Amino acid sequence: MNKLLIVGTVAFDAIETPFGKTDKILGGAGTYIGLSAAFFNLQSAIVSVVGDDFPQEYLDLLTDRDIDISGLEVVNGGKTFFWSGRYHNDLNSRDTLDTQLNVLADFQPKVPENYKNADVVMLGNLHPLVQSSVLDQLESKPKLVVLDTMNFWMDCALPELLDVIKRVDVITINDEEARQLSGEYSLVKAAAKIHAMGPEFVVIKKGEHGALLFHDNQVFFAPALPLEEVFDPTGAGDTFAGGFAGFIAQSENVSFENMKNAIIYGSNLASFCVEKFGTERMLSLDKQEVVSRLKQFKSLTQFDIEL
């Protein structure tokens, strides 16, 4: 089985949406990526850090899905990374209310020995120096390295972020962040500028408006599934990234054509994530539901025009 190495926050989140509010619940980029990638036939491991305030039952949710957590450090006396956010009424934008790095501030990641030859590496959202350190520890070149990040790191660690961006094959980033990183309003121009920073493939996520994949002068668009109800978009971007990287790791094919499928898988999994608060929907999801929604995606995007 192919190996997917995942890096990203494992966190407590407090979320406010127009439909309600949660106290500290399970969250984190690494968590969402792991739960999403668990739908593929592969071995996966998460490199991250939590404090000893992090409940065992949350760790069990990961190991129950066969996610290797030997690289998930638990710091005695430390507090887990905490993020809180409030969504606007349209659910397409949000304000970060609080980010407490806690144990993430001094984190030195350690890649488990048996993942130093991972086939695919998914560098989820956290400090770019941690993302770089993970790449430094690898013993063989992965088939694909994917990076996800957000405005927080552009604001507080831009030089380190630009250094790690140079080293990856794919970047997944949302539209506003692509604009911030490139200084370009047009997403086509933004993708070209980001491409020039290093990544061969640039994926721009547009929330309920789907995702764009840019490579050289080719572009592919995948819609998001129009859903009757969106409850909480938290983690949708990470779930998308987990589906994208998971599909590539399983299929061992890093061509542009296959990445189109990876984007559809990512969008499909993200469409479930937003249906309930936090990780709730991903935890109740089964493979059959994933397959049947893929059929909906296919009919949503298929047409037959004679040219």
Ligand code: AMP
């Ligand atoms: P998304 O909605 O896909 O952008 O991801 C939301 C998740 O990212 C939440 O579960 C947070 O715990 C996590 N998160 C928020 N801010 C950061 C940050 N600065 N670095 C890493 N992870 C973060």
